[in-house]
Amino acid sequence: MTQFPIDPVACLKSLVACPSVTPAEGGALSRLAETLGGLGFATERLVFSEPGTPDVENLFATIGDGGRHLVFAGHTDVVPVGDEMRWTHPPFAAEIADGALYGRGAVDMKGGIAAFVAAASGFLAADGPAGTLSLLITGDEEGPAINGTVKLLDWALAKGHRFDAALVGEPTSAARLGDTVKIGRRGSMSGTIRVPGRQGHVAYPHLADNPVPVLVRILHRLSSLTLDEGTDGFQPSNLEITSVDVGNQAFNVIPGEARARFNIRFNDRWSVADLTDFLRAEIAAAADGTIHELDIVQRPSEWFLTRSDALIGPLSAAIRDVTGETPALTTGGGTSDARFFKDVCPVVEFGLVGDTMHQVDERVPIDDLTRLATIYRGFLDRYFASAADA
Template sequence: MDTDPLPLLEDLIRCPSVTPTEAGALDCLEAYLRSAGFHCERLVFSDKGTPDVDNLFARIGKSGPHLCFAGHIDVVPPGRLEDWAAPPFAAFQADGFLYGRGAADMKGSVAAFATAAADAVKAGSFTGSLSLLITGDEEGPAINGTAKVLAWMKENGHVPDHCIVGEPTSAEKLGDTIKIGRRGSLSFDLAVAGMQGHVAYPHKADNPIPKLARLIDRLAAYKFDDGNDHFDPTTLAFTTIDVGNPAGNVIPGRAQARFNIRYNTEHTPDTLIAIVRDACARIEEELGGTFTLDVVNGADAFITEPGAFVGVVLDAIEAETGVHAKLSTSGGTSDARFIKDYCPVLEFGPLNTTIHQVNERIAIADLRHLAGVYRAIIDAYAGRKPA
């Protein structure tokens, strides 16, 4: 790497861009990319009941292959300021680390791939197109961010051949993990109706709690699958149970629960919803009552099969860090869940040990190596023409 990504990252951290506020972070990045020759578009999207979100798309080159780097400059709130070793937006250096909200998640990656891309353009080492998709809505509802930028990109002829998301994927040392897929996420709101009554006369009431308890037991013990080569088994976790009843001598008339299913590519949302509905129907037959379900599909499960594209990234990581990365599908969701509908996508970035924590930080040496990995990917990408 010719350019040190540290100054750009310091500038980005000093912008307190808590979702959905841009706070100058996109201005800073846009100025940097324009100076490197990128054509930049600022894209502000709106939706009913959600805040407007400012996004940035930058591209250089018109021919293929087209490699896109995706990321976000929005960050979670810093929490109690007095718990930080230094102000969370001061970009404080100590003991080889840069401290600040967003240092690892994920302004560090944004600074690293922006400087890597600028260096590659300056050196003339890339023949194709490079682009950056930067949103301010990843840590929030993710409605006016990446999903809408991608739709705009498709309408305007900017769909890339491959995409790398700079999420902090490394677990113990830089380069030990890349994400080639993610589990799907289904969230359920469940309610069972009964009839309120006095506890001394249970036969005159219809208690929904035993019905809900039996369903919880059935679903919590249900084996969905054994996983597969890339995914762990599907899991279900209950998160709340509530009857809204402050009295000890009243049988409630309604019981509610929430749960989430994280699923692999052995299932679709439809197959999982059918399993849950069947379980509800069986309890209704056994104990009576009426179950109602509201379902939110947060993300579909997906996989980017190992091949030439994944190989380019693995080789670049090993060449720069000496680490052979593990291919993983663990963790929660990311904006890769939107990108996978347009092109193959994977995720690679710095350590995730301090993300969303007080004193979030990135090792300065890791930041520089990360930029080196991204530069190596760019230099190899066009020549390898990954499938």
Template sequence: MSIDPVELARALIACPSVTPATGAVFDVLEAALRPLGFDVHRFVRGEAPDGPVENLVALRGSGGPHFGFAGHLDVVPAGEGWTTDPYDAVIEDGVLTGRGANDMKSAIAAFVAAIPARQDAGSLSLLITGDEEGPATHGTVAIIDWLEERGIRPDMILIGEPTSEAALGDTIKIGRRGSVNMWIDVPGHQGHVAYPHRATNPVGTLARIVAELDGWTLDEGTDAFPPSNLEFTEVATPPGATNLIPGRASARLNIRFNNLQRGDDLVMRVTDVVKRHAPDGTVNALISGEAFLTPPGLLYDHVVSSIREEVGVEPTLSTSGGTSDGRFLIKLCPVVDFGLPNATMHKVGEHAAVEDIRALSRIYARVIEKALTPPTG
């Protein structure tokens, strides 16, 4: 059976699947996988507001080596300003346009089209979630639980996130920074600005907290990671009149951190600063994931050599950018992210070059062949 990666990508894009995703888009993927000999398992986890989320695990073959591919079928909302229907998957001048064309339905289609018909070597799996763009509460974490309950563990996993920068193959992700969001709240006592002795203004206290944290140097980075950085994303007080001292002030921050740091330690350090300035202040935190790094090994070699052979590019091994579900999957085995050029991910008019999708499929085919060939010696 021969699958055209571009046509499969178009079929996936035609199924609106704003996170958290369930239903039709998984039907399309299952219909493509079953004729290739995969046992397809689908399960739904979670309830509103973070769910329900559908997940798919497709398995073929037995024994080792076991090569896994991970990805997500959920997308961010289309937004306004498209010149075409974001779910119509239009091809014009060699470019496929639609929500998910870049991140990352085309990569999933490219991998499916790359799967060999022969089934005489090793095992293949696809680990596909409908909850990567959202809270990721009931997605890949649930897939990992499903695999562990059945004693299934891939030897290596390739994630099809769009990692390339200027050209296909120029960048692969060998690790990702951790991410933690924190919400700081400083209480005060509301009052009239003309009678400050009858109120407690929290703004100055919060300003001192913000100034201290904004001046932090967390580390100088490593050979594999850039320096960790703290960025404030919001500072606010409740709406009020121009003559009203607010009763509280709040700030929100995000820290993207390398493997010199741990999320819990960073939360503790920020809390210490807040408590020193505002004993009644509070810090709430959400750690999206810890930093991780895949050490050099067979997975590096397979992906790098396949890119070099197919498109003649020597990829940069990077840990920059946002996080991915690799932060969960690293628990199972070595993980690398590699996919299309990412310039239009999440943007209005998201698109991918048709030839890039086809070339990506050919690269994936080389990776699969190498990964399913047992090492010699």
């Protein structure tokens, strides 16, 4: 296995030890900036803000000048740990046991960052890039995703950086390291449905207006929909009801309003605009003249699909060399910050097996971590070599 000037295990232990629960920086970006600075990267720390959202710290690091420009994207923020008493090892102790490193963020996605930093250290110690290599790291991926990658990317472009390809180090492998590379994602749209009523005593329904039956009709219609059967590049679209609430603690009171929330993951049969129009028509039909409201929230994201042989070819070859796997190219799963790169440059996602992400006892096998670093190193060699040969 390849040896690295920066050990991926030591790097990951250092990052996991930082309690960077979103939106807190927790020291993770500081440690990462110090490590990258020691490798010769020029680093910049940036804080972005927006009313109603927490301030978020981000990091941009770059080395090289001109030529093909590859950017690695990731995040150091992590989800909350839940009940700490249920963890076999403290979530920020970064302890190693039974061949795995335990800790919140070990898989999602400090492990991917540590593996790439190790790979970059070996790459730079050899020949270095025949072009430019950057890391774009946010502290807002697990949060609202407003003051993170999207603004950091805009800032980098305004500074004159032009990216030819992006690699996002999310944990994409399904069952074995290297079995899956993501080349796109379905779109995501969330919404709230509100049906107003008039509160009253259940014994006198003629003096009230119960919104619950109307909301039930709407939800039944939506949950019965078949949006599509899938397409060549994407799995079927799906709509899921995620919350129903009337804010009522009493048995003998008709509520004054009823609300429901939903999320849709949609493929290339739809756009946000088309899907919104479709939903409005379906909800109106179910409401049958009853007053109702539909509010689309949380900045919906469109589907995307990128195919670049200059990116996929070197990555797939590096994966085969280390694991023997020929990765499946898929668009499944949830959203990620890769969606912010789709209009800038080709982007792929590849990283660790994600079977313990967001769970109690999140952990990464040490062997997987070192093999991922080796894959990333092989990818860097191939990607920049192909640029030099072009």
